[in-house]
Amino acid sequence: MWFVFAASAAVCFGLRGILYQWTSQRPIDRNLLLFSVFLTGTIVSLAINLFAGQNWSAGTWVGAIIGLFSYIANMAMYRGFAVGKAAVIAMFTGLPPVVVAIMAYFLWGEKLNIWQTISFVIIVAGLLLIRYSNDITWNNLKGAQWGIVTMFGFGITDLASKQATLLKAETLPTLSVMYVTGMLLFGLTWMLSKKRTAAARGEVAASREEAGGPVEASHKAAAKAPWNFAKTVQWGMVVGLTNIFGMMLIMPAFRLGVTSLVSVVVAMNVVFVLLYARFGLKERFTRLELWGLFIVIVGIVILRLAK
Template sequence: MWLLFSLLASVSFGLRGIFYHWTSQQPLSRNALLCGTFFMGALVSLTCAILIERQWNASAWIGVQMGLFSFAANASMFQGFKVGKASVVAIITALPAVLVAIGALAIWGESLDAPQLAAFLVIILGVLLVRYSNEITLRNLQGAQWGLLALAMFACNDLSSKWTQLEEAPLFATLFLMFLTGTLCFGTWRWIERRRERMPRQEAAVASHEAAAGHSSHREVERSATEGTVAPPVPWPDRRAFLVGMAIGITNAVGMVLIMTAFDLGKAGLVSAVVASNVLFVLAYTRFYVRERFTKLETTGVLTTLAGILLLKLLGG
């Protein structure tokens, strides 16, 4: 059953990835979007906790740790995309399952037998092939440090999820604390971001006032210099980005419920590896909707990942 829940979590996170891909093309604040995503998760989790879970215990506070890890992972990943090559960051952040498997072995003695290890390696290889880019060289690793930090934080989040199941923490109460922590972190970050944005606007307003007081010849020069330029897209208001984030938050909340259930039933490394295959759904989206063609490596990666999942199924997953 763990394989079924892992695959369903992969589908849910794949849908989330598709929405993230679409919103990345829009002029919006990523922090406002993710604040809405985590807020919806907190709202859904709190509702389920009130209706379903009668008792909360101290182990639910592990959710705060999960929220901090999730925030740090997303912040590091997006910073890596900002300062470096997306392909480098994408490959590095595709490997949390490796650290999860090592961590689970070191902390709980959770080892994989030979067939499971083979299937694990096949899935990881497939995901890497999908993420691989011929643009990557040893001299072109900008953003790698942020990718490594994101990798570590994603792995810690998965290990924390496994820990909650071993401690028999209430599922929805834990998720509520996780999503609430993420909401507060991204909301605070957006608040700081908006304060920084106000300074250039104030300086621009002063400069515009001074320019208006200048000679008309100066204005003519400015008009001629700006003729033919394309106006930048109008940024989305934070309210709109927040509401879109709330819609995405439904897929994120469902995915977290499924992956934590999978961690309860299966081995952490294998669950994390199967869930990493959610990149295949994003790839399918770019192929059939965005009309991007698969490269040979991407096609090979898709087939390799599916072969690894099939191998797990044949092994009794």
């Protein structure tokens, strides 16, 4: 049953990735977008729990750790994409299951049997092939430090989710704490970013005024108008639905399954983004991407047959 939950979570996160990809092509404030994503999670988890009545236990507060490291991972990922090569950061975002597998062994003594180990290695190899780019070399790893932070951030998020289930924490209260934590952090980041942007614009305007030159409106008109607050929040809340439903599925998957296997199955959400790029954006698969897809499928077949 854990596989059904994990695979369903992968579908939700794959849809989230597709929406993120679409959004990345629009002039939108990412911090405000992510604040809205976590706002949706807060509202939905609290609202559903009004009817479900799940208990708020001590383990529920592990949700704050999940929210914190989700924030760190997302911020590091976006920072990495800004200063480094996208292929480098994408490669590291495929590696959290490795972190999870190693840490789960040392924390809880979780072991995989031989067939589970083979399937795990095959799936990770396939994911890395999908995310790999031929232009990655040892001399071309700018932004790798942010990729490493992203890898550990998402890995610790998965481990904390598992820890919450081991402490018998209920899903909805834990997610409520997680989303409130992330919402506050992204909201604070958005406000600080907004102040810095306003200050920078003020300095530019002042320098132009001192030089006696007019502020050129033509450049502003030529650029795409950024999404306003209401539009960004509304769209972020739509994206947030895929995120909250994915998290509601991943928690029972961790409760029922082996941590590393759940993590690697959920990581396959990249396959859905890749399929969207092929059939929605009409991008052609590279040979490595085709091999990666084939290898992931083989790994899943072995995992399903593993006892």
